[in-house]
Amino acid sequence: MDRQKIKEAGLKLTPQRLAILDYLRDNLEHPSAEDIYKAILERFPTMSFATVYNTLETLREKGAIQELTIDPQKKRFDPNPRPHHHLICNRCKKILDIHIDYQLHVPEEKKNGFEIVGNHIEFYGICPGCRLKMSGMQS
């Protein structure tokens, strides 16, 4: 539960933080800071951008959410802090979660001395919606 998450992280429980976590919970859209700000503004007219960014950054630090570096224009946020991969539509840029556990072995001689601790896979493709649109505009 949200309150839990915040308290566990040793943070103060403010209405703004609850609103953000509430919006994020079960959200599969991987929203940007602006998406979050706008959505919350409707019910919470005093919310400010600074608070959104502060909160997201704090939650990320505490490991409660993930920041995605997938969109070249802006950061997006993923409420699911567990490691997982993403499916990205090349046309509409929609991002879906994909939960598969791959065992990716990196041979020692390719590691360049790195100690590898994790990985993240982006799968690129075309989503069903865009495939439909494309078939409708044969040249």
Place this chain on the structure above:
Amino acid sequence: MDRQKIKEAGLKLTPQRLAILDYLRDNLEHPSAEDIYKAILERFPTMSFATVYNTLETLREKGAIQELTIDPQKKRFDPNPRPHHHLICNRCKKILDIHIDYQLHVPEEKKNGFEIVGNHIEFYGICPGCRLKMSGMQS
């Protein structure tokens, strides 16, 4: 060769483009637009940011280089247009290429109707340099 790349893409051969490709060639640093701009400015005082961005975008469109969306702060560019993966240091954010061909099978029921055409793996870890620094500051 650089001139080749540009001509093949059906572009005009300008000194600016040559300078950018020259800087990029064999560059393993995955530089940002600013890195490129600054580096070239020294020998080419009239170079402008707009030209750097225009050129990079054009080259990317033509498939001559790749744009990386790995750094949350800014775009980075990879002179190697062939598909490959990246090794990223969690501490100093250094990015290295890693050439391994993984066969990643995605079961039909996890595809959400997507038609998958490619993938990109980011391996996270600690580079040798940072490992050394860390061992030097035991708590």
Place this chain on the structure above:
DNA sequence: CTGGCTGCAAATCTTTTGCATCCTG
């Protein structure tokens, strides 16, 4: 009560754009 948090505005940083001029093909 007190330190962490919020909200506002201004600042910063990256990237894009409009447009006059230039120069490659």
Place this chain on the structure above:
DNA sequence: CAGGATGCAAAAGATTTGCAGCCAG
């Protein structure tokens, strides 16, 4: 010589910061 390319400056976005006032613990 025409259209694509450049360079400048200004604009547009996204994110960060400073700081006064507020409120959760």
